[in-house]
Amino acid sequence: MVAKATSGGAGTQEGVHAIGRRRFLQYTTTAMGAASLAGLTPTAGAGTIIGARRSAQTSGILKRVAADPTHIPPPITRRRPAVVPVVLEAREIIAEIEPGVLFRFMTYNGQVPGPFIRVREGDTIDLTFRNPKTNTEAHNVDFHAAMGPGGGALATWTEPGEEARLRFRATYPGAFIYHCAVSNMDMHISSGMFGMILVEPKAGLPRVDYELYLGQNEIYTDKPAGLPGQHHFAIGAMVREQPTYVVINGAAHGLTAQRYGAMQVRTGSTARIYFVVGGPNLSCSFHAIGNVWRELWPEGAMANKPLHFVQTYPVPPGSPTVATLHFPVAADIKLVDHALTRVVHQGCLAVIHAEGRGNPELFQARGKRPL
Ligand SMILES: [Cu+2]
Incomplete structure (x- = not known):
């Protein structure tokens, strides 16, 4: 997956790389x-x-x-x-x-x-x-x-x-x-x-039950998100920093049940997340929906003491963040960039499925009824 520029690989056109x-x-x-x-x-x-x-x-x-x-x-x-x-x-x-x-x-x-x-x-x-x-x-x-x-x-x-x-x-x-x-x-x-x-x-x-490796980057193409077919790299969109997709592990909604599968953990366990933002331009507001970063080492600088109970943390391009999660409640925890348009329209979502018994002392849905 890489190579030398024959046909303008360095990308000189907007729609670049027409691939015959x-x-x-x-x-x-x-x-x-x-x-x-x-x-x-x-x-x-x-x-x-x-x-x-x-x-x-x-x-x-x-x-x-x-x-x-x-x-x-x-x-x-x-x-x-x-x-x-x-x-x-x-x-x-x-x-x-x-x-x-x-x-x-x-x-x-x-x-x-x-x-x-x-x-x-x-x-x-x-x-x-x-x-x-x-x-x-x-x-x-x-x-x-x-x-x-x-x-x-x-x-x-x-x-x-x-x-x-x-x-x-x-x-x-x-x-x-x-x-x-x-x-x-x-x-x-x-x-x-x-x-x-x-x-x-x-x-x-420190020992943990799981370790998980994720990376975020944005992709700039010459067609709207979701339009089937060959998308070519769009240099102009990159210069304007207007991505078509913002993805985790190179795929829109890739690590979800609808595609390659969610990540699986057991309730009562702990996981350490290694998260790297390639960018090249956008920072990630890293958030776990329905959970909190129990420990978090900004910039992946693990010689320092971690922060605790962090809800959303900025991860700049060119940097990892390392953070831990605990799973006391059975749930699908959605890992997102809290710049949420990137989730709704550009594919930036990965899911950790915590399987196990419920924990009603911590969380209990109490039902709904018409008013
Ligand atoms: Cu390269």
Whole structure:
């Protein structure tokens, strides 16, 4: 899901990237090949990282870029630094924003957000970054967890058919975004090229029952939301910051029962949410309807003490937030951007389904009747 600009990939027109039948077939074939190779890439060496998403394809077209929110490497138990191999591959694929609405996504490893990378403070990341020759544009990675020029952007800048290697040490703890940072980086991020690296503090993190990984970005297309067919990237709409879609995990209403399924938890449990906003332009007013952020680390800065009982918190582009939820009541908890037009009209919704017994001492609907 990524590549080099042949036909104005950098986007010079409003409607950009008219994809002819041959190109379309090329994308879909590539996507299918990637999907067949997908599955979970085994952890290597020090035990973390990378994977491609679980494939979900139908009718010969890769239909899903939405990252599985549960696809997170397990908490780190070792107490010594390690060298952690990470493989990221830029992939450009045609996929659905919502049913019937096709879009050329740019991704890391075929998923939005990109793979959840998990290391420990003091670890060294040994990155291999690939830009397959089937791509059409240059790509790279800027890690906010890296101290060095561009976060690695120049070191990993590759044309289609090239591979780059980068090593850096994660010297400070927290959750950090990584993203594409080539010349037209706004377009690439909007198209899906962002993800999260978690640098666990040396003491580790508190135990929770679930960990969930979500990412928000806005997509600018040349057609109205919901209009079936191929949507092309709209540079002008991006410059005006008027998105067609604002999505969680690359899909409109993707993580809901109506589409790929809601996230599932048990009542009485706790969950830690890793939420990254790629943007490229819009902040998220992050809110859990019918719940509250029990603990919240602004900017993912986990070296600090968390805030408590936060209702809605701003998450700027280029930053994660880490927060916990408790589930004392059976309910569907809707995770939204409380700029609610983005929910009602632009697809920004994900649901956590808390299954279990009711808790009438905490919450009890008492019925309705005509006046
Ligand atoms: Cu890119």
